[in-house]
Amino acid sequence: MAVQSNYTEDNIRSLDWKEHIRMRPGMYIGKLGDGSSPDDGIYILIKEVLDNSIDEYVMGAGKTIEISVHSNKVIVRDYGRGIPLGKVVDVVSKMNTGGKYDSRAFKKSVGLNGVGTKAVNALSSYFRVESTRDGKSAAAEFEMGNLVDEELLDDTSRRKGTKVTFVPDEGIFKHYKFRNEYVERMLKNYVYLNPGLTIMFNGEKYYSENGLKDLLQENINESDMAYPIIHLKGEDIEVAITHSKTQYSEEYHSFVNGQNTTQGGTHLLAFREALVKTIRDYFGKNYDASDVRKSIVSAVSIKVMEPVFESQTKTKLGSTEMGGGLPTVRTYVNDFLKTQLDNYLHKNPDTAEKIQRKILQAERERKELSGIRKLAKERAKKASLHNKKLRDCRVHFGDLKKDNRLESTLFITEGDSASGSITKSRNVNTQAVFSLRGKPLNSYGMSKKIVYENEEFNLLQAALNIEESIEDLRYNNIVIATDADVDGMHIRLLLITFFLQFFPELIKEGHLYILQTPLFRVRNKKETIYCYSEQERKDAIEKLKPKPEITRFKGLGEISPDEFKHFIGDNIRLDPVMLDKDMSIEELLQFYMGKNTPSRQEFIINNLKVELDLVEDSNEN
Incomplete structure (x- = not known):
């Protein structure tokens, strides 16, 4: 029989603001992470501070924002009020x-709930805010949200504005590191959405004149555009549209009040629906919606009065109303495209013809694939009943109400021993494992047909649930976990080729990673240290001297499940797979998987040399 515990007034505990944020950081900034993913908390902290500076610019105060990120310290300075x-x-x-509670001062602002900078303050080991106006200045310093110092200057020559300095708390964000690529992407989005705004980041200038048109040009190579970008602007809406010649899937960049809604929402659904309707009406043909949208690369930004988001991190719009006496989001977006896109197509018949050609090509490909798709689905159905390739987890990326959905991960492994180790040591709630049978097929230069004909690719596509689009992606993190030897590198390259060729937006949106596993274990009778580099090995030997035992791990299969849990738990180390902004996807594929050009040979030799030196060095010890 269960023992009943007393439930008295003593059980009721009231947390102050900072305690609550530090105890439940996920409620305020999403997942924590170490900086290897673009949605990790340390970037949300920058965004929360930056949003206030952006709102000042939107209100006509301050045209320049300066940001510096050095080591773990972030400084954001604006010249607003x-x-x-x-x-x-x-x-x-x-x-x-x-x-922002006074809607006269901030009409269509992002940060409406007064939580943002408080969360940054509470989650920082050091936080300083400084404000200058009317020739006077005030500053306050905090540690973990606790006020430690206040200053007031009655006379100062500093320019007006606000300066915030913070260092994220290492006790909350373990082993974190800011990656400039993710910060740059965020800042570029801010300038695209605010033409005329200058952001200086570590001395480099970011500025946009053409808004979302510039955003698309950054994301798709000109040679890959089926037609010039269609750029349309209204008072509370802006869109940019083109189609890719090589990409199979749909790609959208969506924003509300300057906030990048990475998970879309009502405005994106309305845009996708209105685009199809407008194009069908223009051509007078009832084209299949998937054929109209196939290979589309587009961006949409709207401004809404008092938006309702589905989470504190504001990645998905829930509002159905525009506010301010305007019609619903759906009607507003539909009316805008119906008028503006239709006008554009009438004035630019060349572009209209290229769009129609693209739709007809998509229709042909869909019909060609329909037979093989049906066969593949039947095969996948049978395979999923009998085959052990996928060991699934309980929580998936689409489970919006689960706190840990952002941690949902699929490990793609090779070989029974490595798969076995990961399967036994994984977190069954959030980590799934997909086992390869050996080296996957080289899909370079092949058509989408191969995804259905090749059993392994078809099952991987089904496991990820990305056949139609990545909107229903089942795992936030797709992690390639192969040995760090020549064979493992080759498998890694073949998998990246598959994703680049058929699902590049998974890489563009920061879902694909390489798992780092330790190269060495250094231990004595008291302590064990796992080392991921030669320098870490030397440091461990120095720490555990005189004569520690050194083991080199030659493959994932050598690492026991008991040890493996240390590398895929809280201390997991992931390297994001990122696209080279100076190369198109086609050029990247050509470089890595095309014929052996001298530059590729040199690249492979240089990179293999580093690996071989490491192995030889460890063998000597």
Whole structure:
């Protein structure tokens, strides 16, 4: 029989603002992470501070924002109006305090709930805010949300505005490292959405004149565009549209009030629906929606009064109303495209003809694939009943209400021993394993047909649930886990080729990673240290001297499940697979998988040399 515990007033505990944020950081900034993923908390901290500076620019105050990220310290300086001096402490440390509750001051602002900078303050080991206005300056310093110092200057020559400095707390964000590529992507989005704004990041200037048109040009190579970018602007809406010649899937960049809604929402659904309707009406043909949208690369940005988001991190719009007496989001977007896109197509018949050609090509390919698709689905159905390739987990990326959905991970492994080790040591709630039978097929230069004809690719596509689009992707992190030898590198390259060729947006949106596993184990009777590099090995030997035992791991299969759990748990180390912004996907594939050009040979020799030197060095010890 269960023993009943007393439930008294002593059980009721009231947490102050910073305690609550530090105890439940996921409620405020999504997942924590170490900086290897673009949606990791350390980037959300930058975004929360930056949003306030952007809102100042939108209100016509301050045309330049300066940001620096060096080591773990972030500094954001704007030249806006500055926080009212008597409220500097309150604005960053009292919940439900902020200027945006007064809708006259901030009409279509991003940060409406007065939580943002408080979360940054609470989750930082060091936080300083400084405001200058009317020739006076006030500053406050905090540690873990606790006020430690206040200053007030009655006379200063500093320019007006706000400066925030913070260092994320290593106790919360373990082993974190800022990756400039992710910060740059965020800043580029800000300037595309705010033409005329200058952002200086570590001395480099970011600026856009053409808004979303510039965003698309950054994301698709000109030689890959089926036609010039269609760029349309209204008072509360802006869209940019083109089709890719080589990409199979749909790619969307969506924004609300300057916020990148990576998971879309009502505005993106309305845009996709309105685009199909407008094009069908223009051509007077009832084209299949998937044929109209196939290979589309587009961006949509809308401004909504008091938007409702589905989470604190504002990645998905839930609002159905535009506010301010305007019609619903769906009607507003539909009316805009119906008028503006239709007008554009009438004025640019060359572009209209290229769009129609693209739709007809998509229709032909879909019909060609339909037979093989049906066969492949039947095969996959049988295989999923009998085959052990996928060991699934309980929580998936689409489970919006689960706190840990962002941690959902699929490990793609090779060989029974490695798969076995990961399967036994994984977290069954959030980590799934997909086992390869050996080297996958080289899909370079092949058509989408091969994805259905090749059993392994078809099952992988089904496991990820990305056949139609990546909207229903089942895992946030797709992690390639192969040995760090020549065979493992080759398998890694073949898998990256598969994703680049058929699902490049998985890479563009930061879902694909390489698992780092330790090269060495250094231990004595008291302590064990796992080392991921030659330098870490030397440091461990120095720490555990005189004569520690050194083991080199030659493959994942050599690592026991008991040890493996250390490398795929809280201390997991992932290297994101990123696209080279100076190369198109076609050029990248050509370089890695095309004929052996001298530059590719040189690249392979140089990279193999590093690996071989490491192996030889470890063998000597």
